[in-house]
Amino acid sequence: MAYIKMLCRYHYDAMDRLANASPAGLDSFRHFYKKNRLNTQVQAFIQHTYLHASDHLLALQRAHDQGSDCAVLATDRQDSVIATPLSAFSYTPYGHRHPQADPISLPGFTGQQADPVTGHYLLGNGYRAFNPVLMRFNSPDRLSPFGDGGLNAYAYCKGEPVNQTDSTGHIPAFLKPLSKLLSHMTTPSEAKDALVSLKLSNKRTVFKDITLYDHTLESGNKQLVVNAHGARPGIADNSTLYADGQYIGAEHLSAALTKQGIALENYQSAHIIACHSADTSMPFAEQFSRQTGLPTLGYQGIVNAKETMKGNAIRIEILRKNLYERSSSKKHKARGARFSYAPVWFDGSESPAAL
Numbered sequence: 001m002a003y004i005k006m007l008c009r010y011h012y013d014a015m016d017r018l019a020n021a022s023p024a025g026l027d028s029f030r031h032f033y034k035k036n037r038l039n040t041q042v043q044a045f046i047q048h049t050y051l052h053a054s055d056h057l058l059a060l061q062r063a064h065d066q067g068s069d070c071a072v073l074a075t076d077r078q079d080s081v082i083a084t085p086l087s088a089f090s091y092t093p094y095g096h097r098h099p100q101a102d103p104i105s106l107p108g109f110t111g112q113q114a115d116p117v118t119g120h121y122l123l124g125n126g127y128r129a130f131n132p133v134l135m136r137f138n139s140p141d142r143l144s145p146f147g148d149g150g151l152n153a154y155a156y157c158k159g160e161p162v163n164q165t166d167s168t169g170h171i172p173a174f175l176k177p178l179s180k181l182l183s184h185m186t187t188p189s190e191a192k193d194a195l196v197s198l199k200l201s202n203k204r205t206v207f208k209d210i211t212l213y214d215h216t217l218e219s220g221n222k223q224l225v226v227n228a229h230g231a232r233p234g235i236a237d238n239s240t241l242y243a244d245g246q247y248i249g250a251e252h253l254s255a256a257l258t259k260q261g262i263a264l265e266n267y268q269s270a271h272i273i274a275c276h277s278a279d280t281s282m283p284f285a286e287q288f289s290r291q292t293g294l295p296t297l298g299y300q301g302i303v304n305a306k307e308t309m310k311g312n313a314i315r316i317e318i319l320r321k322n323l324y325e326r327s328s329s330k331k332h333k334a335r336g337a338r339f340s341y342a343p344v345w346f347d348g349s350e351s352p353a354a355l
Contacts, residue, residue, distance in 0.1 A: 008117040016245065018126025023117050038113055057111040078165050079111035093161045095132035110165045124169030130156055143170055196318040200225060203314055206256050209243035221268035227316060230274035238282035241274055250287035270296040273305050278344040286346040295347040
């Protein structure tokens with residue numbers, strides 16, 4: 001019988017995050033997180049701590065028994081580390097780094113930490129290993145083939161690693177913010193008209209990836225705004241949200257709001273900013289309306305939204321479905337069908353009202 005040598009043993013915490021990696025013959029690497037992002041890595045008496053500003057990696061601090069030192073990190077638009085005060089790096093489109101560097105002492109492609117044994121990137125805090133040489137994941141996505149993982153369960157960023165990034169190991173995201181997209185509008189007035197802007201307050205979270213706000217309408221009535229990822233409809237008849245590594249149905253969310261002490265009777269309506277929240281024969285927005293008794297706005301198709309904060313003011317800007325039709329870029333016009341959506345109201349009755 002062939003002898004199989006164990007190179008490394010991995011341990012996960014209760015939130016399914018990589019907590020400890022124990023390479024054969026070496027001290028273990030312990031991982032510590034802040035807001036579900038790797039913040040500190042400790043091996044024996046050496047500690048590496050990462051400094052972020054918002055979602056951007058800025059610097060690395062190395063502490064040891066002789067003292068500590070810091071290195072400012074230069075990153076590209078994907079947050080890949082391309083330079084330190086003493087060295088420079090380049091990457092292939094799928095993240096293979098040249099020259100090679102110690103994966104423990106320096107983050108790499110898209111700001112992610114590489115595994116000390118394989119050199120693969122353990123995306124989603126250890127959920128799946130991405131191999132930059134093979135340009136694919138080592139294991140399938142549990143959201144494939146019918147969910148947001150797509151038909152190819154092993155593909156990275158749907159074959160578009162230059163314009164997208166995937167820190168979760170689940171769902172790739174486009175790099176360009178809305179402001180970059182709007183720079184392709186032909187006139188400033190068209191760019192302004194391409195956005196629906198909501199002034200919000202009282203931000204809080206339920207689960208890990210669902211954000212709640214209060215929105216005061218022109219009538220003075222208060223609206224509950226739910227900003228979340230919508231799961232792509234599959235073989236099921238209902239649409240759901242996806243948060244905290246699980247599918248969230250309307251009944252589940254309604255119960256969580258009640259448990260959190262949110263008085264739904266204080267609201268006159270609800271607004272679900274999530275892709276596919278008005279799709280399928282049992283839309284999430286309709287089910288939420290029936291659970292809560294609130295007239296609820298959802299979206300058919302893919303909706304793109306961005307939160308901005310200035311002081312204490314919170315806004316969410318939603319791209320109108322005709323943004324790409326107005327764009328002067330042929331590339332953006334070709335994407336128009338993908339980002340076309342339709343808002344739909346549900347009032348708990350059998351017949352939805354399209355806007």
